[in-house]
Amino acid sequence: MDRSKIALSLAAAVLAGAFLSPLRVTAADRDPIETAGVAVGVTAGNTVAVPAKIISVGTGLIAGALSFILTGGNAELTAQIWRDVTEGPYVITPSVARRAIGERPELEKRPAGTVETAPAVETNATTGVQPASADSPTAP
Numbered sequence: 326m327d328r329s330k331i332a333l334s335l336a337a338a339v340l341a342g343a344f345l346s347p348l349r350v351t352a353a354d355r356d357p358i359e360t361a362g363v364a365v366g367v368t369a370g371n372t373v374a375v376p377a378k379i380i381s382v383g384t385g386l387i388a389g390a391l392s393f394i395l396t397g398g399n400a401e402l403t404a405q406i407w408r409d410v411t412e413g414p415y416v417i418t419p420s421v422a423r424r425a426i427g428e429r430p431e432l433e434k435r436p437a438g439t440v441e442t443a444p445a446v447e448t449n450a451t452t453g454v455q456p457a458s459a460d461s462p463t464a465p
Contacts, residue, residue, distance in 0.1 A: 363419050370417040378415055385410025 389406035396402055414421050 363422075367417050367419060367422060370422070374417050375415070382410050 385406060389403045389410070392406055393399065393403040
């Protein structure tokens with residue numbers, strides 16, 4: 326491989342990395358370690374997700390074209406296949422990652438001085454009834 330091809334490949338890799346990396350991961354209430362962790366996680370996820378999405382879209386476009394040919398011109402089926410494979414997200418961003426893991430109250434920051442306590446009495450989550458203790462008269 327000559328030097329011009331190597332330089333072009335390197336430039337393409339750097340440019341792709343710049344476009345695929347999250348542009349802004351910071352928020353006012355986040356500490357630098359959390360911000361760095363989110364940036365590393367998002368970048369690591371994109372190293373797997375972006376090539377997988379490229380392969381998925383390429384395969385889907387070919388499959389859609391083949392479906393058009395094999396079904397005798399069923400454009401509705403082809404459009405559905407293409408719509409399914411080309412829909413985003415194309416890269417993982419911090420908001421996409423947060424949506425993927427859902428609500429995680431244990432990861433939310435609490436004001437200093439607040440202490441989480443367990444409920445004083447356990448109740449059955451389905452019925453809301455307190456379970457009978459062994460020494461109560463209603464226990465079997």
